[in-house]
Amino acid sequence: MTARTIRGMAAAALAGTLALTAAACSNPGGSGSGNADAKSGAVVGIAYEPESLSPLLGYGKDGNSKIFDGLLAFDGAMRLKPALAVALPQVSADGLTYTYKLRKGVTFSDGKPFGAKDVVFTYRTILDKKTNNASKSELDALKDVKAVGDDTVVFTLKYPYAPFAERTVLGIAPEHIAAGQDVNSGPFTTRPIGTGPYVLTDWSKGEKISFKANPGYWGGEPAVKKFTMAIIKDDDVRATRLRAGDLDGAILPPNLAKGFKNDSARKTYAATTYDYRTVTLPTHNKVAGDTAIRQALDVAVDRQAMVDKILDGAGKPAYGPVPTGSEWFARGTERVHDLARAGKILDDAGWKPGADGVREKDGVRASFPLWYLSGDKLRQDHALAYASDAKKAGIEIKTQAGTWEVIEPRMKDDAVLAGGGSPGDPDFDQYLLLKSTLGGDGFNNMARYDNPAVDKALDEGRMTDDKAKRKAAYDTVQRELMKNPGYTFLTHIDHLYVVNDSWDGLTTQIEPHDHGLASGPWWNVEDWKPKK
Structure with a gap:
């Protein structure tokens, strides 16, 4: 059976789509530019929060979950790239088998090793009828997933589902923690453990989600050591707190973003979307x-x-x-x-x-x-x-x-x-x-x-x-x-973000409706570097 990679398929799926508008960087001061953590922390204002932080229930299904990694990830141009897999998958000639080789030496943030069994556990749990994942129909094509040793995972499909590889940006959950509790209501839904660049430190529902850099991250410890998403549902309040210096960046509707147009300390950037x-x-x-x-x-x-x-x-x-x-x-x-x-x-x-x-x-x-x-x-x-x-x-x-x-x-x-x-x-x-x-x-x-x-x-x-x-x-x-x-x-x-100008290395992607959490100028906060 002749194998082919998914790279060409992913590129074709996005060819001719909307143009990408570049974004700039945000000052990560916890309380604005005067904060003592201005070179190591960031607070950004978003409008919505997830119902759960478990990938088994759909969190991070489109990537950028901060706490977790998928087998693959999207780069700034929405091309697939390896993450927990060492390469893009090999796909059988009939489009029914996807084989992933896994990255070795990766650990979850609790120090336990990541392996093929965690991938199998994640996908099988999502497909379980008892799991309340509203997006499980996106994996309808999946017939079976199995581990071949510790470093290889093979997915078998019922039919040739063209975008299947894009569904493998879903975060991988640790079997040794999540398997021993109720998938829908257990502590993993609010206190998750993953392999991602950040570790959850606090989730005060309706107020904020706080993270700290994962020192053992396989991709290298992020320069932004503390990252907080302030959940501010009211657009006017979000703009007021940004102007007061409580936030280093925020998503704003056009009429409010316009008020920062002549602010020399901040910049406004647009991201083209499907929203x-x-x-x-x-x-x-x-x-x-x-x-x-x-x-x-x-x-x-x-x-x-x-x-x-x-x-x-x-x-x-x-x-x-x-x-x-x-x-x-x-x-x-x-x-x-x-x-x-x-x-x-x-x-x-x-x-x-x-x-x-x-x-x-x-x-x-x-x-x-x-x-x-x-x-x-x-x-x-x-x-x-x-x-x-x-x-x-x-x-x-x-x-x-x-x-x-x-x-x-x-x-x-x-x-x-x-x-x-x-x-x-x-x-x-x-x-x-x-x-x-x-x-x-x-x-x-x-x-x-x-x-x-x-x-x-x-x-x-x-x-x-x-x-x-x-x-x-x-x-x-x-x-x-x-x-x-x-x-x-x-x-x-088009999503508009107003951010302080203190960091380098930031871009935006073509964004989904879910703006401000997994998207925005902070979609790759783990790659930010302080301006010198």
């Missing part, structure tokens, strides 16, 4: 689930105005989960802002204007609630703009703010201003977003979208490594979303 904002249109809602309402909203919304006014130009209109700059984008699926067309769609479907201008059909008002996350100014602004555009078409949308604890139980029937997006391969985002069988599975398929043609295309796209067939499948998905859009996609957002 989109979308409105879920719940299938179970009598109004939002109506195909004509969905089609009308899809053309009533003024996406370019949102990019210009809300994002200050830092983004692009979104017509689906795939950005227009990606090679996977289906040309011809762009939607033009057209209120007249929206009105005709509704008229033809029997949605007639009522006395107050809100349309009605069979005694049902064209009205539904739209929730957005409290403190998230970008979501709030998108929600208000969407509601304003909808009103012009005769659809009443009532915007409401809440926490995820308030919003999640309502997702079956109420619309949500949601976010998502994952670079690298169209399967990563579209399957979890649109597959009907995942409707109601946590934050997967939040709209409970159900389209047999989309389900079929999603399966075809992930079950072949023939690129032409995959492109045809994902083109079908995007065209079906034009016919029956279970989501109104609004914008793709």
Whole structure:
């Protein structure tokens, strides 16, 4: 059986995708530039925190988890490179077998050796039905994983899944610790041990996640000895704390980042992303689930105005989960802002204007609630703009703010201003977003979208490594979303970071929706060096 490496496959998967914007460095002072640890520590402000720090439950599945390493990792240009493996995998000619040779001499931060058994344990545990990993369907192609000695791992697939190697950036858990406890609720979920460049020192939920450099890291001890992610959900508060010197860097929405434009001590950098904002249109809602309402909203919304006014130009209109700059984008699926067309769609479907201008059909008002996350100014602004555009078409949308604890139980029937997006391969985002069988599975398929043609295309796209067939499948998905859009996609957002200028060696990657934790100018904090 002829072997081939994955390097070419990974490069091809990202060829033609969005351009990468370089980022700069951050002053790592724990309390700003006046801090005594200014040359050895950094505090950055992020908006969200994970539910768990266990890779068995999905933490770090896309890399950059700080505490853990995967078999592979992504470099700044999103190319795969070896991590716990010594080289990229050897792939059988039929695409069903991936063989990894492991790095020798690696230890977990507790001093115990890393080996093939830990890799096998990690993947088998994730696939176990008892494990509450919402992303386990991303490993659906995996049939078996086995160790060959201490330094070789062989994965066998059910079908040739083209992006499988990109799924092996997932962090590896230590069997000697995690195997002896409840995978879903044991202490490993909040006090993990890994092989990564940093060791967790504290996680005060809702406040901060703190790390210290791992002196035994196989890649060399990082120069940034202490690294803290301050969890600040409110955008305005994050900007205020950055200006006060409490933070060395932060992610900010465009209108707040603009306030630091003339600050000589700080710089603002943009990272191109796959991150989109979308409105879920719940299938179970009598109004939002109506195909004509969905089609009308899809053309009533003024996406370019949102990019210009809300994002200050830092983004692009979104017509689906795939950005227009990606090679996977289906040309011809762009939607033009057209209120007249929206009105005709509704008229033809029997949605007639009522006395107050809100349309009605069979005694049902064209009205539904739209929730957005409290403190998230970008979501709030998108929600208000969407509601304003909808009103012009005769659809009443009532915007409401809440926490995820308030919003999640309502997702079956109420619309949500949601976010998502994952670079690298169209399967990563579209399957979890649109597959009907995942409707109601946590934050997967939040709209409970159900389209047999989309389900079929999603399966075809992930079950072949023939690129032409995959492109045809994902083109079908995007065209079906034009016919029956279970989501109104609004914008793709460039992430903006404001950072102090005290460190060298920093870049950004093309980023997913999960911004600020694994991404941002600190995605490679272990490589930062202090400016001289």
